Amino acid sequence: MPETIVVIAVLAVVLLALGVGLARRRPVPPREAESRAEERPAPEAATAVETAPAPVAPIEEERPSLRERLRKSRKFLSDRLADVLGADDDETWEDLEAVLIQADLGPEVAAQIVQDVRSGARERRVRDVEELRVLLADELLSLFPAERERTLSFAAEPPSVWLVVGVNGTGKTTTIGKLAADLAGRGRSVSLAAADTFRAAADEQLSIWAERTGATVVKHQPGADPGAVAFDARASARARGIDVLIVDTAGRLHTKTPLMDELAKVRRVLEKEGDVHETLLVIDATAGQNGLVQAREFADAAGVTGIVLTKLDGTAKGGIALTIERTLGIPIKLIGVGEGLEDLEPFDPKTFVEALLS
């Protein structure tokens, strides 16, 4: 009898979880103007294309809110703000500057913010910690221009081609999996190009994501030319009328010139047959100020159109987002807040700043 109750309880939890998984679909907002691609003959045999079964609704627990996921960053700032904003003396403001620098805002940006908040506080005779928090939130928000485009670009005529780049281990392949899941949920067909031919298990990892999301994978032999994989994947995507092709690339140090040249070549090869609609640079938020250096180098080599800031769930330092936007003017488009399929969020500056300071 107790076994029956346990079985019923387990079934109930599974059904509930399935219901939650199916009911919830979060946005990676598209900007789109598209039509179907003309049908072309299938690509030649050199390219291996794997087709995976249709996606299965994930079974998972109720997700914590973004605010909860940014708990570490939030706690870091808010704890210190309470200490710091007690008195209006030079030391207090220097302490606030130090807190912002610790949160990865970068010294120049932090100094500017503190100067502006301080003069704003004086003008408005603000004494209350809460009011100061609002002033600070406004200042931080002003670093993200409202007109900056944060949605992902789609081609007028499929396939849309998105190239994903970044240093080793930042979360490129995981982000691609999450993007594929989101697109599949919107009824888009997705193909993934395994242009990381450097690491032996890279294409297997991509194939696992493809299986989970119903995408196809185009791959060559290990060690093959990544440009050739990307080129074939584009041809294959067009021939098959795929909506979005996402190209995975090997992690590479932004300081290694030959590797950065290789990336520039992948892009050039892709562009032989049409536009690259997004070049997404994946940055690990825990890398701190190094993220700024990475962004600069990758932007030079591959023409980055947007940044995906990952692992924000695991760091006390979200400030690099503000520094990159302010210094390089490249929009943060998405944030990664966990390792699961659904842990990708569109970046919304207001929500982000509120989550950091609330």
Ligand SMILES: Nc1nc2c(ncn2[C@@H]2O[C@H](COP(=O)(O)OP(=O)(O)OP(=O)(O)O)[C@@H](O)[C@H]2O)c(=O)[nH]1
């Ligand atoms: N906590 C957390 N972990 C993440 C996030 N994104 C990726 N990861 C983890 O980071 C690790 C590396 O992820 P990958 O997707 O393999 O990174 P990559 O950039 O493709 O790595 P290389 O191809 O080797 O350069 C994995 O353990 C992921 O689960 C995130 O938003 N939050």
Ligand SMILES: [Mg+2]
């Ligand atoms: Mg990878």
